[in-house]
Amino acid sequence: MSIDSAYFLLFLIALVAMMAQLLIRPVRTENILFAILCASLVMVALQTLTAQVSSPYQYVFALGTCATCNVVWLISRAMFRDSDSIKLRHYIVAIIIALLVISSRSIDLLVSVEWLSQDNISWLKRSIGEVTQLLSSTVLALAFWESVKNFSAATKPAKVQRVLFATTFFAGVFSCTVIVQGFISETEQSTLRPWFVVCSAIAIITCIWMVLVLQHLERKAVASVEDVANEPQENKQDQLLLQQLESLIIDQKIFLRPDVKMIDLANLLSVSEYKVSRIIRHATTANNFNQYINRFRVEYAKQLLIEKQSQHWTVLVISMESGFASLAPFNRAFKAQVGCTPNQFRSRHLIDSLDKPLPA
Known part of the structure; x- marks a missing residue:
């Protein structure tokens, strides 16, 4: 399999996972965030595929790659905390990272159309890149921390979900950073790093998708039990209301x-x-x-x-x-x-x- 085929597979999986969120009812915050993550990974795949053929659209697609690690952090909070776990400050941090990524990609776009000079703007691009790298590394660590925080207090099914996410997420980030930069020579990094990136991305979104499905099934099971428990009381109230209704109509x-x-x-x-x-x-x-x-x-x-x-x-x-x-x-x-x-x-x-x- 060529790297183009791998990125095309990432494109298909991310697109299917994004569309699958339309089937979830009721729609929760984590489903919306996961759809945004998948859309951003679709843009990542399209950017890489168009770059292989030297298409100018790669810079346009690159603008949509601003919702990856920052959104994974928000998804992790939503999955492993209470329903009101994401506050305004968390969205602000994620938006700042997204704006930094968009700014960096916009510079590349303006340089490609020769509206800006690479020499004159390199200091700004480098500064944005360093800040983005710092914030992205922080939210990646926080995303992993959310899955292991309060692990002992979680239920058995929740522990399985946390272990699944934490293991997959750690393996993906570790392979793309430590293994690529520490164990692979610089001459081979340009060839092997894309494979690590696309495989990690596929593994992470598949893992998140599985956890979301498991949590959705759990909520449906709990809701069914509650409905059965409440059914006798609701039937009694319905019969009483029906008697009052008919008495009112007839009398x-x-x-x-x-x-x-x-x-x-x-x-x-x-x-x-x-x-x-x-x-x-x-x-x-x-x-x-x-x-x-x-x-x-x-x-x-x-x-x-x-x-x-x-x-x-x-x-x-x-x-x-x-x-x-x-x-x-x-x-x-x-x-x-x-x-x-x-x-x-x-x-x-x-x-x-x-x-x-x-x-x-």
Whole structure:
């Protein structure tokens, strides 16, 4: 495998890992930061691949390589600390490092287009590089420290995740620095160092991806256990709310009001509209509020259709007396619930009553 193929593999893995974060729900801070890290590594791969063919785009891609070690530090804090582990000061440090990297890459871009002279700007490039190196080394050490800090107090699965990250991260950084600079000759460094860099980058993002997936599965398992534990209490509360809702509708004949809305019932029960909607959808066979309230109206209309004092009423009058605003919705709701039209229902009842024998 050539070094170009290795960087292309890094490009693919980083791109897939970045897109995979779109599937995580709910999205957490570490998922967003990991997506940013992967995007920056995609730029690293593109910069190297375009440099191999002497493309001017390598300097443009280089501007996007500003979120590597600084973002790894933030990810490490987010993974191995509480949810509120990253403060504004941590983001500021990471942004400063990113701006330094962008400044250095911008100088290279301006020199490549001959807007700046390399001789006149070399002191600035060297100064930025030294400060960037110092800050980057510091955050790399902090990223490793986050994984081993409070190790003894962590749970067994968390210890496995910490060891996995710490081992992979240390091996990657150690190989790219100590081994390359201390055990490889200067003539061979230009050839071997890219291999160490790309292999370490692939190993680190794969490791972080694995830890994020393991933590996500743990949170889902805990949430499932909590849902099961809370389910009996929630069911009891739902049944009580449903009883209060139906008592309110029947006792006060609220269904006879054509303009009644779900918010009206929620206000009378002193609960949110969402709770009323959830109860109707989950605790009854109705799909929505209109279907639910129309069932009370249809039952009331059935009584009017067969009672003697309302037998001379037209279907239109009965629909309006039952709470429907017009005849068409009444006919649709009645047929959906009873299986026939109001006129057919009335006719069948009349025929049945005539067929009954007179009392002796």
